Amino acid sequence: MLFMAVGVLWCKFAGRIFNRMPLEINIQLPQSTCIYIFGTVNWFLLKFCEITSGKNFKLFFVAMAGLYMLSSIGTYISSLNLLYTIILSVGTLPALYARYETQVDATAARCIGLVKNLCKLFQVKVLDKIPRHRKLN
Structure with missing residues (x-):
């Protein structure tokens, strides 16, 4: 809002104060x-x-x-802090991954294995106990 107010004031009073006319702005987007x-x-x-x-x-x-x-x-987290964190992560994480690629890959493989084990455990302890309707031919 401040920039809009300054822009309006500049357009109205620039010619009178500084003997300058504001520039004509023509914005066109390509097709x-x-x-x-x-x-x-x-x-x-x-x-x-x-x-x-x-x-x-x-x-x-x-x-x-x-x-x-x-x-x-x-x-x-506020939106501004989240945006700042995302921009900071996009700027730094690729460089950190390039530097520590082997350690990151090993840790990621270990985490994927743990998640698969947890999913199997969840299936055995919870999902397999749910009765299912089976179609009879």
């Missing part, structure tokens, strides 16, 4: 940029319709889980 922007918006709208139609429950639950995680992160 390819407009096509890309509207194509991206169209893709997001189609994905939104696909998620909300109820045809793909897996995608619906993934979207709901992602929104829930964003909401729970948002209760503890």
Whole structure:
């Protein structure tokens, strides 16, 4: 709002105070940029319709889980801090991975193994105990 107010004041009073007229600004986007922007918006709208139609429950639950995680992160971290952390991570994590690639890969493989073991344990202790309706031929 401050920049808009300064811009309006500059346009109104620059010619009187400094004997200068403000520059004429002509902003035009190329057609390819407009096509890309509207194509991206169209893709997001189609994905939104696909998620909300109820045809793909897996995608619906993934979207709901992602929104829930964003909401729970948002209760503890402000948007500005989250944006700063993301920008800082995007700038530093690739360099750190390039430097410590072998250690990161070994740790990631170990974590993936632990997650697979936990999923198997969850399947055995919880999911296998749920009665399922079986079709008779």
